[in-house]
């Protein structure tokens with residue numbers, strides 16, 4: 001079914017502007033028949049943040065920004081879906097064009113700038129699908145014109161906690177000017193204190209909603225020391241490493257598109273994101289689990305993320321180039337790795353290579 005859909009749609013989608021192709025894909029997912037997916041092999045199950053994931057492969061934030069198709073995505077075989085980024089008020093984002101495919105590199109540059117239908121529209125959809133279950137995380141961000149960005153996060157957590165499996169505090173998008181400053185020590189400490197307070201305030205209605213922090217791969221290691229220290233002190237439930245990068249590796253072949261402003265994702269992000277994941281893992285010292293993403297485009301790349309310290313993974317860009325078959329390919333490779341290494345569960349290989357990765361030379365920028 002997926003294969004047929006893709007063979008029919010792929011040639012068309014690649015002739016379209018990336019944002020139009022994305023819009024069409026979301027429309028097709030809305031129309032997809034609600035077939036029940038095959039059950040996952042039990043060895044792929046992960047328990048993290050006190051949640052049960054049937055498999056560890058998640059749809060990253062940014063694909064379903066407005067919470068339109070989380071159930072269709074779960075049915076495609078994802079173990080979890082992160083919707084958003086959702087902002088309190090609707091906002092249009094940056095002028096188009098604002099998404100670019102770097103075909104030769106397997107990369108994407110986007111400067112969408114939190115185009116969002118706003119909290120009310122997403123809340124209505126998420127409340128309606130809540131009985132369906134499944135792990136659906138909600139990624140929240142501040143409005144561009146907000147006078148008090150921290151207050152935006154607090155407001156969003158209070159609203160969304162009752163319908164969220166977990167909430168992600170996204171302070172790492174490069175496309176809202178100044179947003180990444182919320183990763184600086186004092187601002188982050190204040191933000192996380194208030195966000196965790198907000199979660200506690202609604203615990204009676206919403207239960208103990210896990211709060212995750214999504215960071216940029218462009219932090220310095222000194223900044224990462226601070227971020228991890230604050231995340232641990234404020235007792236967040238996990239971190240996501242990470243968002244898109246502002247850097248442009250010298251290896252990029254599509255040098256024209258590489259000049260576009262915005263965040264780079266996909267294969268060229270893999271070395272930096274995986275290094276930052278390992279650096280985060282050694283600093284976290286098992287205080288909480290990590291979600292690893294950035295450039296996963298094969299089973300081997302997925303496996304490397306677990307070995308660098310991820311308990312769960314997410315992906316987005318590679319789906320544009322490799323299609324939905326990649327989800328099954330990754331799951332098959334993870335099972336094959338468990339068999340090769342005679343391990344009972346993925347947890348047994350999480351972080352196995354983290355120290356070695358941090359000892360390598362810094363990935364070429």
Ligand SMILES: Cc1cc2nc3c(=O)[nH]c(=O)nc-3n(C[C@H](O)[C@H](O)[C@H](O)COP(=O)(O)O)c2cc1C
Pocket residue numbers: 060061062063065084085099108110112114139170173214242243244265266267269293294295296314315316317318
């Ligand atoms: C078109 C596009 C839109 C994105 N929008 C968001 C977003 O709204 N919020 C967010 O936290 N990350 C967003 N991301 C970042 C992804 O969630 C992910 O962190 C990044 O793309 C690295 O993963 P990948 O290499 O598998 O794509 C977006 C990425 C792309 C390509």
